[in-house]
Amino acid sequence: MSKKLLIREIFEKGKKESGRDSKSGIALYLSLYFYDEWKFEISERTFVRYYDSFLIDNEDKNIDSQTLDKLSQYLEFKDYKDFCNTATLTKENPDSSFTSVKVSIDDDSDSDKKHPNITVNITTNPILKLQEFFAKQSGFGIIGILIFGGFLTNNYLKKEETPVAKFAEIKDSIVSDDNVPKENSNASEIKIIPIEVIVNKEEDKEEKMQCMFWTGKEYMPAHCSETPNGLIALDMKLVNNFKKITTPDTITSIKNIWYSKHQNVVEFFTADGVNPENGKALQKLSEHMFDKYIRKNGE
Known part of the structure; x- marks a missing residue:
């Protein structure tokens, strides 16, 4: 899950920085950027393979630790471990405002704790109530819940002895201003419902290179x-x-x-x-x- 999210975020950032829309165009930009910035060679073809494997075929592909660290640094993380412990999702609204959800996990501060410390920051500009945000931006709300639920469950709730529920029913009454997680909350204060994430494959609609x-x-x-x-x-x-x-x-x-x-x-x-x-x-x-x-x- 983490590697798939890493590749997706890299291509999103590469698309914004390069101004290109095609998979191969973004891959070429990323390859040149990594070499010019760090003298670190990742070919255009390799970036395309990462994109196809993780985002189209929904398959896991082996990536060496050095490459994972360098990919994470492109997203301004210290290394791949830092990326896995911190995740951010941002939704741009039709009126050009944005809402971002950032989750940071610290599992090294106290070895006696059963669960790690989890910090959840939700920033909305302009400020909206959480219930209003999920109502108006249902696409982001559902995807955000699915991704963060699966992300945190796969990485930090594997030690639970009781069986994990695979599905959860989300009712409108659950989402309210009172349910917004506070900063520096412990895992015991946040109830996370693991949900299976289903990703729809999108057709690769690339125009043919003619220049x-x-x-x-x-x-x-x-x-x-x-x-x-x-x-x-x-x-x-x-x-x-x-x-x-x-x-x-x-x-x-x-x-x-x-x-x-x-x-x-x-x-x-x-x-x-x-x-x-x-x-x-x-x-x-x-x-x-x-x-x-x-x-x-x-x-």
Whole structure:
């Protein structure tokens, strides 16, 4: 449950920060962000697999602890354990106001306690009564109860000896202002009814990538509706074969190497075409150019 919630929150944040709507577009943004920010490599394809496994196929996928910690840090948590002990759900209302529910669990403060300390913070802007909020925002209310009920039950109520009820009937009379949990309440003061969570699978409605952009080293596919500067028509031949050689000293022969010279700057590429950064046509690497700019520099 925690890993599924982690992946969902990461893609939600990635969607807001990147301005992209497609799964692969967000995955590409996340991959580039993790490498630029922490030099931590998680490929676009890996992010897509996480999304498919947890959010579409509803399957659990093994993720190593180092990656879980780094994913949690992207959401501004200390590590994955900190993420598991703290969860937040936010509902944006039609009038642009929002309501958030945050649950923090501290199970290390007192080893003699049977249950951990649970802090529940409910923030509404503008301030609404809890009963009015659940009435008007029924979608969030039900989902919030289901997720938090399942989350807390799976992680902290496994020691109960009595059988756990699988279903609960929620009546309007139960929800009132008097039932709002207070901050720093103990688990014994909060009654949590475990409920099975049923997640509906959504169809993956992705538009086909028909554009691409230059990253400085290679061409990357993109949706034409996305925002990267310099979007051009997709050419898979260029995507697969056209790369900038950033370490010329690794070139050992003139075979299948092209170059451009502009303002005394020589750059090398793995295929014919034009230099995406200055529009200059590329030339086939000759023995003379190889001796002058590569072999001579390597000696």
